Amino acid sequence: xxxxxxxxxxxxxxxxxxxxxxxxxxxxxxxxxxxxxxxxxxxxxxxxxxxxxxxxxxxxxxxxxxxxxxxxxxxxxxxxxxxxxxxxxxxxxxxxxxxxxxxxxxxxxxxxxxxxxxxxxxxxxxxxxxxxxxxxxxxxxxxxxxxxxxxxxxxxxxxxxxxxx
Numbered sequence: 001x002x003x004x005x006x007x008x009x010x011x012x013x014x015x016x017x018x019x020x021x022x023x024x025x026x027x028x029x030x031x032x033x034x035x036x037x038x039x040x041x042x043x044x045x046x047x048x049x050x051x052x053x054x055x056x057x058x059x060x061x062x063x064x065x066x067x068x069x070x071x072x073x074x075x076x077x078x079x080x081x082x083x084x085x086x087x088x089x090x091x092x093x094x095x096x097x098x099x100x101x102x103x104x105x106x107x108x109x110x111x112x113x114x115x116x117x118x119x120x121x122x123x124x125x126x127x128x129x130x131x132x133x134x135x136x137x138x139x140x141x142x143x144x145x146x147x148x149x150x151x152x153x154x155x156x157x158x159x160x161x162x163x164x165x
Contacts, residue, residue, distance in 0.1 A: 057105035059112040063150035065104040066116065066143065067158040072097040073134055073142070075163040082164060094134065095126035112153050115146040 057065075076093040079085040085093075102125035106113040119142075126132045135142030143157075150157050 057107065059107060059110065059150065059153045060155050062104060062106045062112050062116055063146075063153070063155035063157050066101075066119075066146055066150070067160075069097050069101045069104065070143065070157060070159045071161075072100065074159045074161055078161065078164045084163075088129070091131050092129045094132040095129050097134070098123050098132045099125045101125070110153075111149040112146070115143075115149040119143050119146050 072093060076085065076090055076097075080087075080090045101120060101123055104116060104120075106116045122136075123132065123134055141147075147157050
């Protein structure tokens with residue numbers, strides 16, 4: 001597994017853990033009291049069924065993970081354009097990027113989740129080292145709506161260029 005895939009997996013696991021823990025609370029045990037008291041009645045909403053627990057990621061995690069995808073794509077394109085990579089290697093990296101994209105977590109609803117769903121529908125995960133296309137020739141830049149949804153939510157999609165001169 002590549003470092004980027006491990007990072008994406010780690011971010012997704014961290015987001016899942018944080019989301020699950022956010023719904024939990026603990027109460028410190030009270031100091032020993034020699035006189036027992038009756039429990040105080042409390043008003044509480046009906047408990048949610050276990051199936052209602054969400055594993056949705058916050059928009060920040062979605063936007064950061066999408067940044068991993070565009071980082072792969074951007075660095076591959078630079079290497080290909082500088083003749084440091086051939087078409088077959090590009091196909092392999094793009095196939096990997098499609099699988100990383102398929103694993104980008106999202107919230108259950110909202111503009112970022114909807115934009116991510118549209119991007120995922122546009123680029124299904126490749127099963128092998130096959131040719132994958134990101135974006136449409138003559139169309140808007142790949143993921144333009146997701147970039148905008150992330151920006152509107154207060155998060156930037158970051159492309160980290162690390163290849164080339």
